Amino acid sequence: MKGEYFTFKTLGELRGRVAGLGLAGEIGFADDIAPGRRDRAIASPARFGPFQLRNRLVAHPMEGWDGDADTGAPTPEVLRRWERMGASGAALLWGLEAFAVDTPYRANGRQLVMAPDNTGPISAGLRMIRKSAGAPVVIGAQLTCSGRWSRGGVFLMHHHPDLDRRVKGAESSPLMTDTQVEEVAGLYARAAGVAREAGFDFVDVKACHGYWLNEALAAKTRPGAYGGGLENRMKPLLMAVEAVRRGTDAGFPVGVRFSMFDGIPFEEDPAFRVPGLKGRGRPASCPLPYRWGFGTNEDDPTVPDPAEPLAVMGTLLERGVGMFNLSCGCPYANSHLLRPTETPPVDAYQPHHDPLHEVATHFRLAALAKLTHPAAAIAGAGYSYLRGFKFHAAEHNLAAGRADAAGLGRALLSYPDEIRRVLDTGAAPSARGKVVCTGDSACTTGPRLGFTSGCVYDPAYAEVIRDMNARLAGMGLRRK
Numbered sequence: 001m002k003g004e005y006f007t008f009k010t011l012g013e014l015r016g017r018v019a020g021l022g023l024a025g026e027i028g029f030a031d032d033i034a035p036g037r038r039d040r041a042i043a044s045p046a047r048f049g050p051f052q053l054r055n056r057l058v059a060h061p062m063e064g065w066d067g068d069a070d071t072g073a074p075t076p077e078v079l080r081r082w083e084r085m086g087a088s089g090a091a092l093l094w095g096l097e098a099f100a101v102d103t104p105y106r107a108n109g110r111q112l113v114m115a116p117d118n119t120g121p122i123s124a125g126l127r128m129i130r131k132s133a134g135a136p137v138v139i140g141a142q143l144t145c146s147g148r149w150s151r152g153g154v155f156l157m158h159h160h161p162d163l164d165r166r167v168k169g170a171e172s173s174p175l176m177t178d179t180q181v182e183e184v185a186g187l188y189a190r191a192a193g194v195a196r197e198a199g200f201d202f203v204d205v206k207a208c209h210g211y212w213l214n215e216a217l218a219a220k221t222r223p224g225a226y227g228g229g230l231e232n233r234m235k236p237l238l239m240a241v242e243a244v245r246r247g248t249d250a251g252f253p254v255g256v257r258f259s260m261f262d263g264i265p266f267e268e269d270p271a272f273r274v275p276g277l278k279g280r281g282r283p284a285s286c287p288l289p290y291r292w293g294f295g296t297n298e299d300d301p302t303v304p305d306p307a308e309p310l311a312v313m314g315t316l317l318e319r320g321v322g323m324f325n326l327s328c329g330c331p332y333a334n335s336h337l338l339r340p341t342e343t344p345p346v347d348a349y350q351p352h353h354d355p356l357h358e359v360a361t362h363f364r365l366a367a368l369a370k371l372t373h374p375a376a377a378i379a380g381a382g383y384s385y386l387r388g389f390k391f392h393a394a395e396h397n398l399a400a401g402r403a404d405a406a407g408l409g410r411a412l413l414s415y416p417d418e419i420r421r422v423l424d425t426g427a428a429p430s431a432r433g434k435v436v437c438t439g440d441s442a443c444t445t446g447p448r449l450g451f452t453s454g455c456v457y458d459p460a461y462a463e464v465i466r467d468m469n470a471r472l473a474g475m476g477l478r479r480k
């Protein structure tokens, strides 16, 4: 609920809460992020994999449910988002947004598709981004198969005691055969070829947020060549990486947006409902040991077990994949892990504890990955919840070597050039269409109710937000 947790007017107040929660070892803040400060980490040029970045801030991939429904090509709404990402001031645009490797594997009917026929429009979009940036930017293409969340079929790597109930037909669906797994991995070759031809600088093989390659990593109960032990479970990801190499050339850079912690699905507890709002979240009832999560403690699946994610990162590094964008959770199962907020979207639940705990999880796991694999280039997440103090946290993490770059997702929808402003002046004052993200989740509630995704503070989406609010009211709900 709005104002239940995030009540901080000053950095001192926020630090006090962090300390009170016992999270001071995980979440730190620099006092000063003003441009006059020498060696300001967020603004420093840095090496990131094979690239030289002009600063250490990253735009995370953000889709808008607004690609062309028939072709999967970018529409004017998509291009507007890309242009704003280009102008954001971020030196690295990791992925832009999820591009399906083929139409059946889209997570929604308007997801973009990295198909040969879309090369021209995507290429034109990239040229526009580079122009709007006005300075060098590194742009990656996020390639995905949506797995069990695909629109064109039920593509399961394992049966899940809770998630099968959330996907129509999953309980009675057979698992993907090993041959199907090999075929889908092979599709990354064509898609990567399109990405390179369109002008991307690298390809991100998405393995997070519960989509196909993430579910593959978690498929402990799957029989056969791609299930059971970690060696087998990481094969689909490695095959997709090899396919990218086949579709491009051996030297084309590859990164992985990677789940450090799947966790357990959450559900609303109706006992904690207040009028107009969903109930508090609680873990879904699943048998223990919990054998369906990657990076997840089997005895207590609400806490991470990073041993396997760290091992997979090591293998990827050996295979020449040196760039990682680390994340946690799944948008349809436990969105509080992925996008910490006190005002959740309509398909989620109210926080069961202070969302700073999830921010701490992101920061802790990124720092551990960096400590374990110093050669890896690591972009971290979890910043937008900190609102006006996120750059202080980024500065702390980067200066302390807890990540190589800090990524922003929602923040750039609500205040498209917040990074540029902060780098130039140290502050981001509110103006029309420029408000520091308050995590109000309209950008996710919209698509869950069949609208496109836009920010509540973006005047271009005023009509969408009005219609969405009316729909929510009809359901007896309000946004926050």
Ligand SMILES: Cc1cc2nc3c(=O)[nH]c(=O)nc-3n(C[C@H](O)[C@H](O)[C@H](O)COP(=O)(O)O)c2cc1C
Residues within 6 Å of the ligand: 060, 061, 062, 063, 064, 096, 097, 098, 142, 206, 209, 257, 327, 338, 339, 340, 381, 382, 383, 384, 385, 407, 408, 409, 410, 411, 443, 444, 453
């Ligand atoms: C509207 C919306 C669209 C998103 N689209 C993608 C996507 O296409 N690919 C992806 O990896 N993550 C996607 N994410 C997750 C973000 O990249 C990011 O990890 C998440 O919002 C947490 O970062 P933040 O706290 O800075 O927002 C999306 C999130 C939102 C809210």
Ligand code: SF4
Residues within 6 Å of the ligand: 410, 411, 413, 414, 436, 437, 438, 439, 440, 441, 442, 443, 444, 454, 455, 456, 457
């Ligand atoms: S709607 Fe805007 S303010 Fe709300 S979470 Fe999304 S980007 Fe942030």
